Structure formats: structure tokens, C-alpha cells
Amino acid sequence: MSGAIPPGSQDVAKASDRLTFVYLERCIVHRDSNALTATDDRGTVHIPMAMIGALLLGPGTRITHAAMSVIGAAGASVIWVGEGSVRCYAAGRPLARSTRLLEAQARAFSSQKARLRIAREMYEMRFPDEDVSHLTMQQLRGREGARVRKIYAAESQRTSVDWVRRDYKAGDIADSDPVNQALSSANSCLYGVIAAVIHSLGMAPGLGFVHVGHDLSFVYDVADLFKAETTIPAAFDVVASGSVDPVNDVRRLLRDRLMAEGVMERAVKILRDLFLDGATAKEEPLIMYDEALSIWSGRSDNRLSSGQNYG
Structure with missing residues (x-):
């Protein structure tokens, strides 16, 4: 596929290290490589999506499919803001790959x-x-x-x-x-x-x-x-x-x-x-990135490796 390679989970910032939110209104939101662009009659601004926690879209905002794809890859939230109410219509795939x-x-x-x-x-x-x-x-x-x-x-x-x-x-x-x-x-x-x-x-x-x-x-x-x-x-x-x-x-x-x-x-x-208990909480870096998919064994929290035929 053509275009920029989307960022992997280890290429974007942890939730705790991100900026809080960016608010946009009356502009067109598009994508340039792995950044977002916001364009109005005053010009274009580039936004590093991998460092943003939430993108708040106010009245008069239009956003492209390409822009939504990079937002999803970055694990950020998109919230449409309208006249005092918030509706969370879209969210990227979580940064956490562990459940x-x-x-x-x-x-x-x-x-x-x-x-x-x-x-x-x-x-x-x-x-x-x-x-x-x-x-x-x-x-x-x-x-x-x-x-x-x-x-x-x-x-x-x-x-x-x-x-x-x-x-x-x-x-x-x-x-x-x-x-x-x-x-x-x-x-x-x-x-x-x-x-x-x-x-x-x-x-x-x-x-x-x-x-x-x-x-x-x-x-x-x-x-x-x-x-x-x-x-x-x-x-x-x-x-x-x-x-x-x-x-x-x-x-x-x-x-x-x-x-x-x-x-x-x-x-x-x-x-x-x-x-999380104290010992598990210390493993935060493991929570943020890819973990192997498992199969529930049927007993307590025991798990089996996936990708195998247990028949």
C-alpha cells in the first residue's frame, strides 16, 4: 500500500507522557505523513498526533479519512464538541495491547x-x-x-x-x-x-x-x-x-x-x-505494548498459548 507507514505501538508516546488536548474549529483536518494538518484561510498547522491525547473538533470542522487513519494508529481519541456537550464518536485502538x-x-x-x-x-x-x-x-x-x-x-x-x-x-x-x-x-x-x-x-x-x-x-x-x-x-x-x-x-x-x-x-x-496490585503496576511498560494472544484454559486465570491446535 502507498503512503506513510503507520506508527507502531512502541513509536507513540505513553498516555502519561502526552499533551492533553488540541481544539480545532472551522478548518479542514487532513494528514501529512504521520502528522495531522489543520487548514483554514490563515494557513496550515502541523500537529504531531503521536503526542496528543485527545483531538476536540468544534463547529465547522471537516476531517478526512486519511486523518482518521493516523489518529487511530496513534491511539488517540476524537471528540466532536458542540455547544456545551461532548459526544465521543470515535477512538483509536488503545495503546495497550494487553487487557x-x-x-x-x-x-x-x-x-x-x-x-x-x-x-x-x-x-x-x-x-x-x-x-x-x-x-x-x-x-x-x-x-x-x-x-x-x-x-x-x-x-x-x-x-x-x-x-x-x-x-x-x-x-x-x-x-x-x-x-x-x-x-x-x-x-x-x-x-x-x-x-x-x-x-x-x-x-x-x-x-x-x-x-x-x-x-x-x-x-x-x-x-x-x-x-x-x-x-x-x-x-x-x-x-x-x-x-x-x-x-x-x-x-x-x-x-x-x-x-x-x-x-x-x-x-x-x-x-x-x-x-492493579503493587507488583503488577510496576510492569506498566509491558501493558503498553504488544503481548501474545492467549486462550483461556477454563480454570481461574490460567492461559494457553494461541496459534496451536489443541484437538
Whole structure:
């Protein structure tokens, strides 16, 4: 076949080492060798896709088949962003060729005891000064609601931005006050970044431990771990600055903060720590690259080599 040879799994950056996201709008996205190009009436920009976690495509964007092929080979996520809502329509093949993390996630999801343990550990990450080891899910939700309200109130006091409540209408970001518009826009970008990490590690975005019933439930679970230090203060800061375009200004501010806070690297570590024991977690390089396909033996987690006839 003609054209550039697509990058192999060892030729692209690990999820923890990537840039967070690139947002594009009103342009044509194409491919030049193993890079993406974004072209509008001002010219063409080259984007090294192997270093990007998520590509956010805004209004007026067109993308070619060739561009999608290099995105898939790079194991990145593509999210179409429209008026305050995010829909993850496409994702490249995971960087992980092992299903180790996916299997660990599925085992924890299918056990009520393990599922509650994961939920508690997530809450402990958000509120480290509280002991939640004995709380039920109902009690955890109550604690979370009270703490999140305090976070909004503290940001309002810090920035002198009026705050009433979280208020937004899905699909109509303009139907809310400026700080809620900024929050919706910022959260959309964060969801795209977290979706990229989850896809890259080969995990299931729909198997959530706090959120349920949605194909991005686990994305919302993990994103909640970072909102208090990223999207919420960014939204209040943008409005406090007097921005007349909070939806777009907060995206630019958040992009810098996600990089400065190392959100992608930290998200990878959190997922490994939640689902892998210490010895297995140290084998991360093995998780990222090709592993031999196996056949389940029918007993516990024993496996047989594939490519053989066992008849």
C-alpha cells in the first residue's frame, strides 16, 4: 500500500507522557505523513498526533479519512464538541495491547464489595481529610454533595463572582449565567482528556463505579477527581477576569492548567493504583505494548498459548 507507514505501538508516546488536548474549529483536518494538518484561510498547522491525547473538533470542522487513519494508529481519541456537550464518536485502538487493566476493571465492577471499595477510594482521593471506609454509597453521595457546594462557595468568595447553583441545559450552553457556561465548557474539555486516557489504557469508559447507565460513566468518575483543582477554579477565574467569551477563554486557560498539573500522568497512575496490585503496576511498560494472544484454559486465570491446535 502507498503512503506513510503507520506508527507502531512502541513509536507513540505513553498516555502519561502526552499533551492533553488540541481544539480545532472551522478548518479542514487532513494528514501529512504521520502528522495531522489543520487548514483554514490563515494557513496550515502541523500537529504531531503521536503526542496528543485527545483531538476536540468544534463547529465547522471537516476531517478526512486519511486523518482518521493516523489518529487511530496513534491511539488517540476524537471528540466532536458542540455547544456545551461532548459526544465521543470515535477512538483509536488503545495503546495497550494487553487487557490486564480492562479485566481488572471488569472484575471490580462485577463484585459489589470490590465496586464499593473502588468508589470509597475515589472519594478518599477527592477528600483526603475524611475517613469514608465505613460509609455506604448513599452516605458517600451525601458527603460529596456537601463538600462540592463548599468548593463552589469558596471559589465564589475567592473571586467575588456571584454563585447561586450549578445550572445548565444539555445542548444549550448559552441558556445559563457566564460562570455556568464556563463550567460546562471546561468540563467538556476535561471529559475529553480523561476519555483519551481511559481509551489509551484499554479500559471501558462505560463501566463506572459511581456513575452508571451511560457509555461515559467511568469518564465522569475519573474526571470528578480533578474538577476541584482544574475546571472549577478556571471557570471562576475566567469570569472574574471580565471575559466576554467565557466558553472559549476557559478552554485556553484550562489547557495550560491541565499541562501544569500533569493531569494525564496523574490519571494514568490513579487507574493503575486503583486496579492493579503493587507488583503488577510496576510492569506498566509491558501493558503498553504488544503481548501474545492467549486462550483461556477454563480454570481461574490460567492461559494457553494461541496459534496451536489443541484437538
